[in-house]
Amino acid sequence: MTEGQAPITRRAKAGRPPSGKAPSKKILLRLYAKEGKSIREISEALNCSKDIIARALKAYGIEARTRVRRSGLAKYDREALESSVRTKGVRGTALELGVNASTLSRFLRSKG
DSSP: OOTTEEOOOOOTTSSSOOSSOEEOHHHHIIIIIISOOOHHHHHHHHTSOHHHHHHHHHHHTOOOOOOOOOOGGGGSOHHHHHHHHHHHHHHHHHHHHTSOHHHHHHHHHHTO
């Protein structure tokens, strides 16, 4: 593996042993906590399995994010969305953005 990686130890007979070394806590904190990358993205970038990354996060005590899927609407300016809804309506704006109308309505209400 790359420099700065340490092995993650496991108890005997606790399942499949790790296939390689896990990245250091410093690397995981930067990629997972600060940059917000997913476990899969990190595993692809470091060329190791996602299971190793998940085990390392747990071993280092880095709290996993929830599995809630973040709305893609957050990348749009709220005022621009509201303006678009006023001119094109909820259905027209949702169609333009490629989302369901109820998803757009819920998003605009939740940011209150």
